[in-house]
Amino acid sequence: xxxxxxxxxxxxxxxxxxxxxxxxxxxxxxxxxxxxxxxxxxxxxxxxxxxxxxxxxxxxxxxxxxxxxxxxxxxxxxxxxxxxxxxxxxxxxxxxxxxxxxxxxxxxxxxxxxxxxxxxxxxxxxxxxxxxxxxxxxxxxxxxxxxxxxxxxxxxxxxxxxxxxxxxxxxxxxxxxxxxxxxxxxxxxxxxxxxxxxxxxxxxxxxxxxxxxxxxxxxxxxxxxxxxxxxxxxxxxxxxxxxxxxxxxxxxxxxxxxxxxxxxxxxxxxxxxxxxxxxxxxxxxxxxxxxxxxxxxxxx
Amino acid sequence: xxxxxxxxxxxxxxxxxxxxxxxxxxxxxxxxxxxxxxxxxxxxxxxxxxxxxxxxxxxxxxxxxxxxxxxxxxxxxxxxxxxxxxxxxxxxxxxxxxxxxxxxxxxxxxxxxxxxxxxxxxxxxxxxxxxxxxxxxxxxxxxxxxxxxxxxxxxxxxxxxxxxxxxxxxxxxxxxxxxxxxxxxxxxxxxxxxxxxxxxxxxxxxxxxxxxxxxxxxxx
Ligand SMILES: Nc1ncnc2c1ncn2[C@@H]1O[C@H](COP(=O)(O)OP(=O)(O)O)[C@@H](O)[C@H]1O
Ligand SMILES: [Mg+2]
Numbered sequence: 001x002x003x004x005x006x007x008x009x010x011x012x013x014x015x016x017x018x019x020x021x022x023x024x025x026x027x028x029x030x031x032x033x034x035x036x037x038x039x040x041x042x043x044x045x046x047x048x049x050x051x052x053x054x055x056x057x058x059x060x061x062x063x064x065x066x067x068x069x070x071x072x073x074x075x076x077x078x079x080x081x082x083x084x085x086x087x088x089x090x091x092x093x094x095x096x097x098x099x100x101x102x103x104x105x106x107x108x109x110x111x112x113x114x115x116x117x118x119x120x121x122x123x124x125x126x127x128x129x130x131x132x133x134x135x136x137x138x139x140x141x142x143x144x145x146x147x148x149x150x151x152x153x154x155x156x157x158x159x160x161x162x163x164x165x166x167x168x169x170x171x172x173x174x175x176x177x178x179x180x181x182x183x184x185x186x187x188x189x190x191x192x193x194x195x196x197x198x199x200x201x202x203x204x205x206x207x208x209x210x211x212x213x214x215x216x217x218x219x220x221x222x223x224x225x226x227x228x229x230x231x232x233x234x235x236x237x238x239x240x241x242x243x244x245x246x247x248x249x250x251x252x253x254x255x256x257x258x259x260x261x262x263x264x265x266x267x268x269x270x271x272x273x274x275x276x277x278x279x280x281x282x283x284x285x286x287x288x289x290x291x292x293x294x295x296x297x298x299x300x
Numbered sequence: 301x302x303x304x305x306x307x308x309x310x311x312x313x314x315x316x317x318x319x320x321x322x323x324x325x326x327x328x329x330x331x332x333x334x335x336x337x338x339x340x341x342x343x344x345x346x347x348x349x350x351x352x353x354x355x356x357x358x359x360x361x362x363x364x365x366x367x368x369x370x371x372x373x374x375x376x377x378x379x380x381x382x383x384x385x386x387x388x389x390x391x392x393x394x395x396x397x398x399x400x401x402x403x404x405x406x407x408x409x410x411x412x413x414x415x416x417x418x419x420x421x422x423x424x425x426x427x428x429x430x431x432x433x434x435x436x437x438x439x440x441x442x443x444x445x446x447x448x449x450x451x452x453x454x455x456x457x458x459x460x461x462x463x464x465x466x467x468x469x470x471x472x473x474x475x476x477x478x479x480x481x482x483x484x485x486x487x488x489x490x491x492x493x494x495x496x497x498x499x500x501x502x503x504x505x506x507x508x509x510x511x512x513x514x515x516x517x518x519x520x
Pocket of ligand 1: 312336339
């Protein structure tokens, strides 16, 4: 049995060597395919992490009308506190808002000197409970309170959020459809290479059948072949992306990390590499598995 | 060894390549199948080798009913049978040694045993000195001897030869026929298809003559 397996493996590598040019073309095509796929995947992955972080830190600020008196403010505050979504609520009076503004303008408070009256509205800073911290959750909450007469404005970075979500969705859909296309493409490339290899070895296969080789024994080297091509293609793609990002983007990575918050930038790690390699091998295996008809059709 | 009972074979068209063939070839025989080109000789060997399935009838070879054999059982059935063709069917990119060893490699024989057996058989057909040559560097007679070595290395119970001397000069053909006779003397049943009536008559009394897919004479 061991001899048989060794013989099989030997002939898979012999196959690769005999069809070096073909293998080279196939593998580089797969590599390019995987690089494109992986790049998009990493972008989407990081954007989604960014989205999560952002939403996590999201605060909703409601500003009161200037006409709102203490009683109205109190009433609104307790109404809002009673809502299931709300975790904490902090009142910022007009005075406090002014103090905060002055603090943030340290040294430049001359700007405020000409003011005869405080233009800042009183506000409530609302933090939602974890389970409502999603884009939908926030928007539902905002829609629910926006009818309140006492409120002048509700602020939660909506413009940004909308724009970001549009970009994010575009990326997600593009990468998803690209991923599906490129997987099919890889499958197609591998399957055709295997078919060519079978064709170039048809005489040998014919003779193998004549001398009583089992179907499994004849096909096994081609399966290995497909697996190797998918695996190697995916592997080179990983290596290429890893090196490129590390060589050229290291400086930018730091700022990117800062931007995303708390070092959350996700790059190729062991589990991603593992998944990609397995995926490559699986596509390769599928590509060769379903190209075996021609072997069965050699009638000897 | 071989029994055919009312066997017919149609290839797509309505004209049968073989029709209503019944014959018995006992163990240890040396039998010729002759007839003009297109008579159905190759088809008959293909049926016996399970390359083609009969359209009708039963075929029993070495106790196996190959009219109903499972596809997955065919390789194991073939390991008991040697085949030789007019065009030798050698792998040109493998050495003589590897061409012959191939038959043992695919059944997972140990390297040491493979070596011993290949040496033995190459010596027996007189090609040991050429074991590292590639088939295209050999003469037709030598190539056919390699093919025969490959066919007999597993000690088959049956050897089928389809026009084994068709590509060879008369003196080389004679040599190959003698080799086949010697294999027969070791107990292997041999069936040779040839359109060469004279050669058949020279080497055996057991001649089955086909014409238009039917048995014309059977001198067994
Ligand atoms: N694969 C095939 N498909 C269709 N017809 C075939 C095939 N093989 C043989 N035939 C036909 O069957 C008949 C017998 O052929 P064959 O057995 O090769 O004869 P022989 O070997 O005696 O010359 C011929 O008429 C041939 O054209
Ligand atoms: Mg013929």
